Amino acid sequence: MAEMLRRAPLSRDRVLHAAVALADEAGIESLSMRNLAQDLGVVPMALYKHVANKDELLDGMIDVVVSEIDPPVPDAGWKDVVRRRILSARQVLRRHPWAPLAIESRNMATPALLAYLDSMVEAFRAGGFSADLAHHVMHAMGSRILGFSQELFDASRNAGRSGTTNPDPPAALPPEVAARFPHLAEIAMAASHDNESVVGQGCDDQFEFEFALDLLLDGIERLHRQGWTSSRRLR
Numbered sequence: 001m002a003e004m005l006r007r008a009p010l011s012r013d014r015v016l017h018a019a020v021a022l023a024d025e026a027g028i029e030s031l032s033m034r035n036l037a038q039d040l041g042v043v044p045m046a047l048y049k050h051v052a053n054k055d056e057l058l059d060g061m062i063d064v065v066v067s068e069i070d071p072p073v074p075d076a077g078w079k080d081v082v083r084r085r086i087l088s089a090r091q092v093l094r095r096h097p098w099a100p101l102a103i104e105s106r107n108m109a110t111p112a113l114l115a116y117l118d119s120m121v122e123a124f125r126a127g128g129f130s131a132d133l134a135h136h137v138m139h140a141m142g143s144r145i146l147g148f149s150q151e152l153f154d155a156s157r158n159a160g161r162s163g164t165t166n167p168d169p170p171a172a173l174p175p176e177v178a179a180r181f182p183h184l185a186e187i188a189m190a191a192s193h194d195n196e197s198v199v200g201q202g203c204d205d206q207f208e209f210e211f212a213l214d215l216l217l218d219g220i221e222r223l224h225r226q227g228w229t230s231s232r233r234l235r
Helices: 002-007 012-026 031-039 053-065 078-095 101-104 110-125 130-148 156-162 175-180 182-195 207-226
Strands: none
Touching: 002 012, 002 207, 012 031, 012 130, 012 207, 031 053, 053 101, 053 110, 078 101, 078 130, 078 207, 110 130, 156 175, 175 182
């Protein structure tokens, strides 16, 4: 891949795809105009003909990643459309673990990201949701609608920064800590039993993501059927 990028004529598309490849390999913290130019076999100034600065580079990289998300399934119900696209987004972001960090660092959403979010709202509206309910649903989904979530003690954050693909497994709670915090120790033990076929791997991140996603979608479906509006908030 790197060799193909070096041979291709320099263009904005080539610059962005090379930057994505560099971040995939070594993490977002490795990304600099100098390192990118070195990977492409050009002088750093040559890059500025295609991207004005690093902020524009990051925005373009995000749009490259978002473009990999599967389009909506035609003639499917809103729940199926939303679930499939979110899980597609998650697979894309797992290929590019730096992307959530880049998305969170931006002050404004990029054009491709806005188009993706707009299409998700469209799916809710096509399913009969009011604009009011769709608004609150988007808040509830948060970053999960983009395929990632801010989990507690998320090791993938380090992978996105440094490019590390095999983070150390979570350490067991020391006996004195387990004795002091018995409820945390109890669920940690339950997690280890759930994953005893993969010793030391901790929680199954994909399972946990889908579990929470399905809880949200089921709850959203229930509110939709009830004709929920923000004027009928629970007190």
